[in-house]
Amino acid sequence: MKKQEFQKIDFAKTHKDLYTASSKVKEVVAGKATFLSVRGKGEPGGLAFRQAIEKIYGLAYTAKFMLKSQGKLDFSVGRLECLWHMPDAERTPRSEWTWQLLVRIPGAVSAGDLKKAAAAVRGRRQLDTSAVERVAWNEGRSVQLMHVGPYDKVGESYRLLDAYASANGLRAACPAHEIYISDPRRVAPEKLKTIVRLPLTAES
Numbered sequence: 379m380k381k382q383e384f385q386k387i388d389f390a391k392t393h394k395d396l397y398t399a400s401s402k403v404k405e406v407v408a409g410k411a412t413f414l415s416v417r418g419k420g421e422p423g424g425l426a427f428r429q430a431i432e433k434i435y436g437l438a439y440t441a442k443f444m445l446k447s448q449g450k451l452d453f454s455v456g457r458l459e460c461l462w463h464m465p466d467a468e469r470t471p472r473s474e475w476t477w478q479l480l481v482r483i484p485g486a487v488s489a490g491d492l493k494k495a496a497a498a499v500r501g502r503r504q505l506d507t508s509a510v511e512r513v514a515w516n517e518g519r520s521v522q523l524m525h526v527g528p529y530d531k532v533g534e535s536y537r538l539l540d541a542y543a544s545a546n547g548l549r550a551a552c553p554a555h556e557i558y559i560s561d562p563r564r565v566a567p568e569k570l571k572t573i574v575r576l577p578l579t580a581e582s
């Protein structure tokens with residue numbers, strides 16, 4: 379019997395407006411989407427942060443290959459994203475930063491699929507992914523731009539987003555959203571690319 383063929387899902391290609399950006403502030407609308415998510419607290423790049431990345435990608439790749447081998451669907455595992463839930467990061471000690479790591483997945487990947495994938499990754503790699511949740515999120519109208527440079531300078535880009543919102547009678551709100559385009563293990567700090575995004579609300 380001929381194996382069923384299906385088109386690979388790649389959100390970087392189907393939603394270019396959300397996964398590409400320039401140095402110029404741009405408004406986008408991020409509709410409802412499904413993600414794998416891990417919530418945590420602590421310094422970015424610290425032990426808890428690194429462990430969360432291992433878990434979220436361990437589950438994502440296991441689910442991808444499992445579903446592909448079953449002939450159900452295929453998808454590209456997306457870039458790492460993070461929501462920062464602090465209204466004032468510059469005044470909050472880095473050890474107290476609260477974050478939510480995200481990797482986007484197709485909505486067709488069910489909770490049941492992820493349960494089977496979690497059992498597989500636990501058996502094969504002894505990796506507990508119970509902290510990884512399947513969440514749906516509708517970010518809505520937002521502003522974004524591409525930040526080029528070290529992560530500790532990203533606040534400059536957020537100030538540009540705030541200024542754009544204020545100039546247009548809007549208010550930029552939390553959570554701050556970052557999408558990591560570059561791999562910091564392979565790219566010099568001054569060349570790191572990060573999409574930074576803030577949701578918009580009407581100015582009260």
